[in-house]
Amino acid sequence: MxxxxxxxxxxxxVGASPEILAAVAAANGGAQASYGADEYSRRVENKLRDVFETDLDVLLVATGSAANALSLAAMTPPWGGVLCHEESHISNDECGAPEFYSGGRLLVLGGAGAKLDPVALKTHSLAKIGDVHCTQPTCVGISQVTELGTVYSLAELRAIGAVCRERKFRLHMDGARFANALAALGCTPAEMTWKSGVDVLSFGATKNGALAAEAIVVFDRSLTEELAYRRKRGGHLLSKMRLIAAQMDAYLADDxxxxxxxxxxxxxxxxxxxxxxxxxxxxxxxxxxxxxxxxxxxxxxxxxxxxxxxxxxxxxxxxxxxxxxxxxxxxxxxxxxxxxxxxxxxx
Incomplete structure (x- = not known):
């Protein structure tokens, strides 16, 4: 062994799926437009619109940290805060990237199984709203799968989404293991995301067979322009984006x-x-x-x-x-x- x-x-x-390695090799030949204007990137966007059954925008990046940090930065002003679980990846394993990119803070909460409790979330989000002396919660970040291996049910996701709508918070999902969660629940991608109130998803592929490919999937398309500038300013707009897009294209092909x-x-x-x-x-x-x-x-x-x-x-x-x-x-x-x-x- x-x-x-x-x-x-x-x-x-582990390494990458053979299908993805083959796709990168195939995409390597010839010339393609740079910085995401290639045919592979367009194909990925169309595939993800089919997968999620809605109009959306896609920004490809190479790492999950970039996907999470850029997404949260677009949702969080410098005086804002991200409500998240104390065991979450963004809190414990991103070396402060969400705070670095946004200038805001992470506001951590507890909850069994590394999952946010909608009741506690609603109670906490009332604290000092509108008080100029205090960090203002502006969005919620959840992990699906969580760091403790648990998966939010659709009912739990909808309850958190309802709190976000009531409080006018945006909702981000760290989906580094999105496919594993989807397979566990047996639902549709739409049900687990925008139909439950998710505004932006970090759609992970690297842990599940890609070389280095993640997608920021934007359901609230009013955030897309800011995300595009933040991706470039943050150094995550790859010139040879086709080699990232080819991975995601193969990842989505034939399920x-x-x-x-x-x-x-x-x-x-x-x-x-x-x-x-x-x-x-x-x-x-x-x-x-x-x-x-x-x-x-x-x-x-x-x-x-x-x-x-x-x-x-x-x-x-x-x-x-x-x-x-x-x-x-x-x-x-x-x-x-x-x-x-x-x-x-x-x-």
Whole structure:
């Protein structure tokens, strides 16, 4: 077994889908207009309009951090604040990029399973509205899938969207694992986004098979012009944008994005089911997509690492580890992890 097949640390550790690599190679030949005026970018925009069943605008970027930070900056004035969960990626893993690009602040809230509670959100958003001395909440940021592997239900999304409409907040969705969430819910992309009140989506592809390709999907098109200038000013308008667009074009072709996500989710379920039968291991609830948390005895933790398995721990509490599956994870990889854990448990 290769080292990569033993790596459950993240869905970032694997390479790209062969279909996407082939698409980049094909797009590399000949000449195309630069800075997003190429045929691939136009095709991606049309495909995403079909996927989401509405008119929208698309701005391609290379990283999720860029997609999130630029989107939030367009929604947040320097005196504004982004209401988000304390466990969210934008709060803990963006090195302050949302604040850097917007000049505003992140206003963090709690909530079970790393999900914002609509009732708490409504209560908090009343605090000091209109008080010139205080940061003013102007938008809400949610992660779908969350950092704890949970997925907002449609009812939860609609409830948050209703609070945003009532408070005149805009709503941003960090969809780094958007396809995994969609596969988990079994709904339509439209239902999970603009029909629930989402104004801008960071539509992720990198974690699910792309080389480096993310899309800012703009449902509130009044934000598009500002986003375009912010993308250029922030250094994220690539001159050879066709090589980003070709990745997204292949990602959307023949439902590759959904196939990859469904496979990753199925591997996580297989892993969770197998580990539940290992004495001493506690599998946590909330494995909604492709992220699994469990508590391992230290002997099993150490033994798995010694055998070359990779995964993260320590951040979430004593003995708690995170296991992530991807489109490239195979059933044999999962079964090898479970067998190793069972052997360590019995010894």
């Amino acid at each position: 290769s080292a990569s097949n033993q790596n459950f640390a993240s869905d970032n550790v 590759l994005w959904l196939h990859n996500a469904r496979h990753a989710n199925a591997m996580a379920r297989r892993l969770a089911d197998g580990l539940r039968g290992v004495p001493g291991i506690v599998v946590h609830d909330g494995c909604d997509a492709n992220i699994l948390f469990c508590t391992l005895p230290q002997s099993i933790n150490d033994g798995l690492h010694a055998q070359g398995f990779h995964f993260y721990g320590d951040r979430w509490g004593p003995g708690v580890v995170r296991l992530v599956t991807s489109f490239a994870t195979q059933a044999a990889d999962v079964d090898a992890f479970i067998a190793a854990a069972r052997s360590l448990s019995s010894s």
